[in-house]
Amino acid sequence: MRRILVILLFLATPLWAVQPDEILADPALETRARELSKGLRCPVCQSESIDESNADIARDLRLLLRERLVAGDSDAAAIEFMVARYGEYILLKPTTGGANFILWISGPVLLLAALGVGLVYLRGRQKGRAPEALSEAEKTRLAELLDQ
Amino acid sequence: MLVELGHFALITAFLVAIVQSVVPMLGAARHRSDWMNVGAPAALLQLVLVGFSFAVLVQAFVVSDFSLRLVVANSHTAKPLLYKITGVWGNHEGSMLLWVLILALFGASAAVFGGNLPASLRARVLSVQGAIGVAFLAFILFTSNPFVRMARPPLNGEDLNPLLQDPGLAFHPPFLYLGYVGLSMAFSFAVAALIEGRIDAAWGRWVRPWTLAAWLFLTIGIALGSWWAYYELGWGGFWFWDPVENASFMPWLIATALLHCAIVVEKREALKSWTILLAILAFGFSLIGTFIVRSGVLTSVHAFSNDPERGVFILAILAVFTGGALTLFAARANEMQAKGVFAVVSRESALVLNNILLAVAAFVVFIGTLWPLIAELAFGRKLSVGAPFFDAAFTPFFVALAVIMPVGALLPWKRARIGRALVSLRIVMVLACAVGALAWAMQNGRSALGPVGAMLAVWLIGGAAVDAWQKVGRGEFSSKIRRLARLPRSDWGRIVAHGGMGVTMFGIAAMTAWQSEDIRVVAVGETFKVAPYELSLNAVTKGEGPNYLTTVGDISVFRAGREVARLYPEKRIYPVARMPTTEAAISNGFLVDIYVVIGDPQNGGGWAVRTYIKPFANWIWAGAIIMAFGGGLSLSDRRYRVGAGQRRRSVGGVPAE
Numbered sequence: 001m002r003r004i005l006v007i008l009l010f011l012a013t014p015l016w017a018v019q020p021d022e023i024l025a026d027p028a029l030e031t032r033a034r035e036l037s038k039g040l041r042c043p044v045c046q047s048e049s050i051d052e053s054n055a056d057i058a059r060d061l062r063l064l065l066r067e068r069l070v071a072g073d074s075d076a077a078a079i080e081f082m083v084a085r086y087g088e089y090i091l092l093k094p095t096t097g098g099a100n101f102i103l104w105i106s107g108p109v110l111l112l113a114a115l116g117v118g119l120v121y122l123r124g125r126q127k128g129r130a131p132e133a134l135s136e137a138e139k140t141r142l143a144e145l146l147d148q
Numbered sequence: 149m150l151v152e153l154g155h156f157a158l159i160t161a162f163l164v165a166i167v168q169s170v171v172p173m174l175g176a177a178r179h180r181s182d183w184m185n186v187g188a189p190a191a192l193l194q195l196v197l198v199g200f201s202f203a204v205l206v207q208a209f210v211v212s213d214f215s216l217r218l219v220v221a222n223s224h225t226a227k228p229l230l231y232k233i234t235g236v237w238g239n240h241e242g243s244m245l246l247w248v249l250i251l252a253l254f255g256a257s258a259a260v261f262g263g264n265l266p267a268s269l270r271a272r273v274l275s276v277q278g279a280i281g282v283a284f285l286a287f288i289l290f291t292s293n294p295f296v297r298m299a300r301p302p303l304n305g306e307d308l309n310p311l312l313q314d315p316g317l318a319f320h321p322p323f324l325y326l327g328y329v330g331l332s333m334a335f336s337f338a339v340a341a342l343i344e345g346r347i348d349a350a351w352g353r354w355v356r357p358w359t360l361a362a363w364l365f366l367t368i369g370i371a372l373g374s375w376w377a378y379y380e381l382g383w384g385g386f387w388f389w390d391p392v393e394n395a396s397f398m399p400w401l402i403a404t405a406l407l408h409c410a411i412v413v414e415k416r417e418a419l420k421s422w423t424i425l426l427a428i429l430a431f432g433f434s435l436i437g438t439f440i441v442r443s444g445v446l447t448s449v450h451a452f453s454n455d456p457e458r459g460v461f462i463l464a465i466l467a468v469f470t471g472g473a474l475t476l477f478a479a480r481a482n483e484m485q486a487k488g489v490f491a492v493v494s495r496e497s498a499l500v501l502n503n504i505l506l507a508v509a510a511f512v513v514f515i516g517t518l519w520p521l522i523a524e525l526a527f528g529r530k531l532s533v534g535a536p537f538f539d540a541a542f543t544p545f546f547v548a549l550a551v552i553m554p555v556g557a558l559l560p561w562k563r564a565r566i567g568r569a570l571v572s573l574r575i576v577m578v579l580a581c582a583v584g585a586l587a588w589a590m591q592n593g594r595s596a597l598g599p600v601g602a603m604l605a606v607w608l609i610g611g612a613a614v615d616a617w618q619k620v621g622r623g624e625f626s627s628k629i630r631r632l633a634r635l636p637r638s639d640w641g642r643i644v645a646h647g648g649m650g651v652t653m654f655g656i657a658a659m660t661a662w663q664s665e666d667i668r669v670v671a672v673g674e675t676f677k678v679a680p681y682e683l684s685l686n687a688v689t690k691g692e693g694p695n696y697l698t699t700v701g702d703i704s705v706f707r708a709g710r711e712v713a714r715l716y717p718e719k720r721i722y723p724v725a726r727m728p729t730t731e732a733a734i735s736n737g738f739l740v741d742i743y744v745v746i747g748d749p750q751n752g753g754g755w756a757v758r759t760y761i762k763p764f765a766n767w768i769w770a771g772a773i774i775m776a777f778g779g780g781l782s783l784s785d786r787r788y789r790v791g792a793g794q795r796r797r798s799v800g801g802v803p804a805e
Binding site (some may be wrong): 017018019020021023038039041046048049052054087088089091093094098099100103104107110111114118119121122123125 | 381382383385388389390391418486489490492497500501504505507508511512515516519523526527529530531532533534535536537540541545667668669747750756758
């Protein structure tokens with residue numbers, strides 16, 4: 001039993017997110033790599049970016065991304081390269097193109113619509129039976145009462 | 149034998165739930181009080197039966213009865229007792245049984261505490277509650293029976309997912325379910341009121357405590373889950389916008405909206421149909437959450453089950469209850485006559501704005517969560533919607549909420565002037581800007597997130613303080629202090645909860661903006677610097693826990709030459725489940741968390757060590773707990789305890805305040 005445990009211990013050694021050996025020597029490039037990898041999805045994980053993921057493929061993608069950056073790709077070019085290879089599935093932040101426009105626009109549009117409806121509702125209520133402001137005479141009377 | 153009795157009790161509970169859902173409803177329609185009176189004892193009996201059934205399952209886990217398939221799949225004799233018990237709900241079948249147990253608990257408490265409800269409303273509420281019970285008991289009995297036996301019991305079990313063997317996650321589901329299922333009460337009251345065709349201030353007063361209780365538990369449940377993610381997943385993230393997290397967040401947003409507009413119904417008899425709609429939606433989102441988690445349709449880290457049969461069953465439940473209630477709503481909503489009159493600028497309007505922001509925010513989360521599914525089905529595009537989308541699309545709503553919150557809390561009912569509220573808040577406003585500017589000056593040219601968060605936090609907490617100070621009215625300082633202590637608990641609840649929101653927002657903004665990270669290879673005995681600390685790796689030892697093997701690092705943290713913390717980060721392997729986990733070592737502080745994770749031994753010698761400095765991390769969950777505490781204060785308000793929800797019938801009998 002003991003031996004099995006020891007074997008398992010070595011078999012199952014996991015990799016944890018960004019490894020020390022992945023880090024680029026140039027801090028500026030490394031910062032860019034970290035920022036970009038936060039927006040790329042680990043293909044075998046759920047809602048995890050390659051920056052956070054422990055999966056082997058995430059490590060491969062991190063290394064690939066760094067290779068592109070070292071080769072002189074701009075941020076946009078590096079992302080484009082990754083998308084060309086792995087599909088738009090890899091983008092954690094969906095593009096605004098095509099049908100995705102609906103996704104991006106629906107929140108603001110609904111907010112405006114709700115504000116419009118809300119305002120019409122509130123105005124309608126006020127027009128009907130709005131509480132009237134106190135007249136000058138009433139105000140003086142009120143002040144008198146309060147002073148007593 | 150006991151297990152069969154538990155199974156039998158569950159079947160009996162199903163039959164009792166059918167009676168509970170049919171007889172009182174018919175009784176209420178035909179004005180037969182003997183039929184209506186069936187509801188309360190049926191609800192209590194259901195609780196006893198489901199409770200017994202649940203206790204049997206717990207017992208089977210505690211004694212490791214490996215003749216039960218569920219115990220085999222989720223337990224192990226070497227597992228600590230605590231996790232044997234919490235393992236009961238660490239799986240699909242058991243967690244659904246917990247769901248139904250809590251449902252029965254709420255039904256029974258409605259039966260016990262509902263004595264002052266009008267008989268017909270009470271009968272209808274219990275009947276709707278019974279109907280939900282029927283649906284979920286059927287779901288358990290027909291698709292997810294926890295009492296299935298093994299033909300050949302194995303000698304030992306397969307152990308629980310090690311990620312779940314943790315105190316934070318052990319108590320996360322019960323709280324979350326208390327919240328999810330608690331919203332069923334608001335739903336039952338809404339449907340009962342629609343059938344009844346009458347909603348008045350008394351209804352608002354009855355429904356609010358249930359919503360408050362559900363909201364409070366949901367808040368704690370979400371906070372526990374987020375705290376767990378922070379320390380367990382090994383890099384200190386606290387929210388991932390994972391579909392399963394969103395599933396709990398959407399009901400929270402709607403419940404928060406419901407909580408606020410139920411006040412308008414209670415105090416001003418306005419916004420009735422909107423409140424009813426929110427009550428239906430809140431529980432609808434709970435059901436959607438259950439569907440997302442249980443069907444695995446948007447598979448995610450948390451989803452343990454991937455069984456389409458179950459998914460379709462829950463979808464049917466969702467369609468029947470939400471669809472049915474919405475149809476009823478469409479037919480009856482225009483019968484709700486609003487009474488209270490108010491001007492465009494008034495507390496009522498501020499609460500309408502609060503509701504709009506919360507509801508649209510919930511919708512944004514909803515569409516973002518479901519978009520990958522929609523895009524694939526409708527447009528054939530396989531894509532992801534992750535944290536960057538939600539950060540961009542959701543955050544503005546909460547910033548807007550934070551900006552209006554202190555102003556709205558100061559506005560009087562009916563007719564108000566914004567100018568007056570702003571004058572009261574002028575000191576807070578100046579203070580908030582000053583703190584924001586200070587934060588901006590102190591950080592070195594990074595994002596605006598931190599300063600804005602600090603500004604909003606001061607605005608919210610200061611606003612809550614002004615709210616309290618204004619409530620006590622005029623007078624001498626000492627008498628104001630005395631009156632402060634005597635403020636109604638509901639006022640204190642609002643003040644505390646709004647302040648808690650500020651604390652949480654500050655924690656999120658500060659930690660996200662100002663955290664720093666260090667990843668490196670460290671040899672034993674080596675010292676390294678992570679500003680402003682110095683860390684040294686004293687030793688790395690291997691050990692053995694009850695059901696795992698572990699590698700423990702021993703790290704001293706120094707600041708200015710003085711040891712401020714000794715940390716023992718662990719890396720565990722659970723051999724039975726064949727899963728590794730990281731146990732980060734965290735030095736929790738009021739101002740800063742030092743978060744250390746030990747990684748793998750490196751080829752060239754030494755160990756991978758990650759260090760995170762997380763400023764104000766604990767404020768995130770502290771704020772959530774403060775919010776929940778505020779909810780508790782509000783719940784204990786005198787008006788819910790004394791003559792709770794009596795219609796104004798006994799003019800002379802009300803005790804003088």
